[in-house]
Amino acid sequence: MIFEKLWAWFSAPGAWTAPGGIWQRLAEHLAYSGLVLALASLLALPLGIWLGHRGRGEGPILALTGALRALPTLGLLTLLTLWLGLGLTAPVLALLALALAPLLSSAYAGVAHLDPALKQAALAQGMTGRQLLFQVELPLALPLIMGGLRNATLQVVATVPLLAYINLGGLGRYLIDGLALRDYTRMVAAVLLLALLALALDALLALAQRALTSPGIR
Secondary structure (H helix, E strand, C coil): CHHHHHHHHHCCCCCCCCCCCHHHHHHHHHHHHHHHHHHHHHHHHHHHHHHHHHCCCHHHHHHHHHHHHHCCHHHHHHHHHHHHCCCCHHHHHHHHHHHHHHHHHHHHHHHHCCCHHHHHHHHHCCCCHHHHHHHHHHHHHHHHHHHHHHHHHHHHHHHHHHHHHHCCCCCHHHHHHHHHHCCHHHHHHHHHHHHHHHHHHHHHHHHHHHHHCCCCCC
């Protein structure tokens, strides 16, 4: 019965292309997720790589990432919305706290925890600190950094539906509206779309990770 209702919902006239349809909600969901991940990457990756290159700051990094992971996203979103009002600023800040932790920790660990013998060998060949970072540390750390990006992407994509609580779009709109109308078929469809979107993005990032990793490291 549920499969018949889902098929009817997905195949209804205008389900995909009408205003508020699936394609629009998917585009909104991807836009919110992409904005948060881009900002988080710009903030976390350079900081994590720099601290890892210096080999210092592990204590503050662990404390910061642990604190960010402990923050309840819904509570933070509610607090920021009450403080900043409706709009994108509050949800972006709330989701940034979620995305920064895996990106920062993976960037730091990927560079800082490389075999010291590799770094010493590179320096012994006359490499400068800049050359060491870009020609040795970053290529070797890239798989772990990409792993952090995949982790952050899945967390953000799965949490963006909360934005529908403050009257924004995305696939979470189907969950909130379905709950209000007791339309459980719409809610199940939203969960299915979210799962498929997360799996598709993870698969694309896995392919990118493999393509960017040198055969020797693989």
